[in-house]
Amino acid sequence: MQAFEDLADLFEQASADGTPVREVVGDDPVDFAESFAANYGEAGWIGRERRRLNEAIDRAERRGRGAGS
Secondary structure (H helix, E strand, O other): OHHHHHHHHHHHHHHHHOOOHHHHHOOOHHHHHHHHHHOOOOOHHHHHHHHHHHHHHHHHHHHHHHHOO
């Protein structure tokens, strides 16, 4: 939850200062969001789900290679 509070604070401060959103997020909003999230580590359910997805893909790749041998 801290990340959401910090993000809200960032946008509230930018609004109070009259800073345009584009100046806050830059030219690539997706990169901004990913970088912002990365600053909070892999804690929480998003990090767990990312790890589970990566592990599932790794298992599927290993099985696929084993089937072709």
